[in-house]
Amino acid sequence: DGGITQSPKYLFRKEGQNVTLSCEQNLNHDAMYWYRQDPGQGLRLIYYSQIVNDFQKGDIAEGYSVSREKKESFPLTVTSAQKNPTAFYLCASSPRTAAGYEQYFGPGTRLTVT
Amino acid sequence: AQSVTQPDIHITVSEGASLELRCNYSYGATPYLFWYVQSPGQGLQLLLKYFSGDTLVQGIKGFEAEFKRSQSSFNLRKPSVHWSDAAEYFCAAGGGGATNKLIFGTGTLLAVQP
Numbered sequence: 001d002g003g004i005t006q007s008p009k010y011l012f013r014k015e016g017q018n019v020t021l022s023c024e025q026n027l028n029h030d031a032m033y034w035y036r037q038d039p040g041q042g043l044r045l046i047y048y049s050q051i052v053n054d055f056q057k058g059d060i061a062e063g064y065s066v067s068r069e070k071k072e073s074f075p076l077t078v079t080s081a082q083k084n085p086t087a088f089y090l091c092a093s094s095p096r097t098a099a100g101y102e103q104y105f106g107p108g109t110r111l112t113v114t
Numbered sequence: 115a116q117s118v119t120q121p122d123i124h125i126t127v128s129e130g131a132s133l134e135l136r137c138n139y140s141y142g143a144t145p146y147l148f149w150y151v152q153s154p155g156q157g158l159q160l161l162l163k164y165f166s167g168d169t170l171v172q173g174i175k176g177f178e179a180e181f182k183r184s185q186s187s188f189n190l191r192k193p194s195v196h197w198s199d200a201a202e203y204f205c206a207a208g209g210g211g212a213t214n215k216l217i218f219g220t221g222t223l224l225a226v227q228p
Contacts, residue, residue, distance in 0.1 A: 040220060043204065044218075048213070088155075105159070107156055107157045108157050
C-alpha cells in the first residue's frame with residue numbers, strides 16, 4: 001500500500017529539548033511539505049522540499065529545521081528555539097513540484113511540550 | 115497578499131439536509147482550488163479539485179463545488195448530509211509560481227445532528 005507515514009502519532013517532550021518528527025512516503029513523489037496546525041488557524045507551511053538535498057522555508061520556519069537526504073524521507077526537527085512547539089504536525093507530498101498537483105497528507109503527529 | 119477565507123467557523127446541519135460551505139480566495143490570477151476533509155486527529159483527504167474548464171466539479175462522497183470567478187468563490191455543496199460527514203473542511207488555493215505551495219483557509223467544522 002502506497003502512502004505517507006508519520007511517527008510517532010503522539011510525542012511528549014520537555015521544554016528545551018529538540019525533537020525530530022518522522023515522515024516517510026513510498027509514492028515516489030518529488031515534493032514534500034511540513035505543516036503546523038493549531039485550532040482555528042488552519043494549516044501553516046513550515047518547510048518544503050522539491051528535490052533531494054534542497055529545501056525552502058515556508059511561512060513559519062523559525063525554530064524548525066529539516067533535511068532531505070532521500071527522496072522518500074523528510075524529517076522535521078523542532079528545536080528549543082521554537083517558542084510554542086505544542087501543535088499538530090502534518091507532512092504531505094505531491095507527485096511533482098509544479099503548481100496544480102494535489103498534496104497527499106500523512107496521519108499527523110501531535111507534539112506536546114511541557 | 116494571497117489568501118483563502120472560510121467565513122464560517124462552525125456549522126450544524128441536520129442529517130439529510132443540504133449543505134453549503136463557503137470559500138473565498140484572493141489571488142493574482144485564477145488559482146488551482148481544492149477542498150480537503152479532516153476527521154479528528156487525522157490527516158487531510160482530498161474531496162475535489164478545480165484546475166480549469168467546467169466550473170462545477172464533482173468529488174468523492176457525493177460532494178461538489180462550484181467555481182465562480184466573478185465572486186472569487188469556490189463553495190462546497192452536498193445535497194443530503196450523512197452523520198459520517200461530520201468533520202472539519204478546508205479550502206485551499208495554489209498556483210501562479212514554480213512551486214506547488216498551497217494556501218489553506220482556517221477551516222469549517224461541520225456538526226451533523228440526528
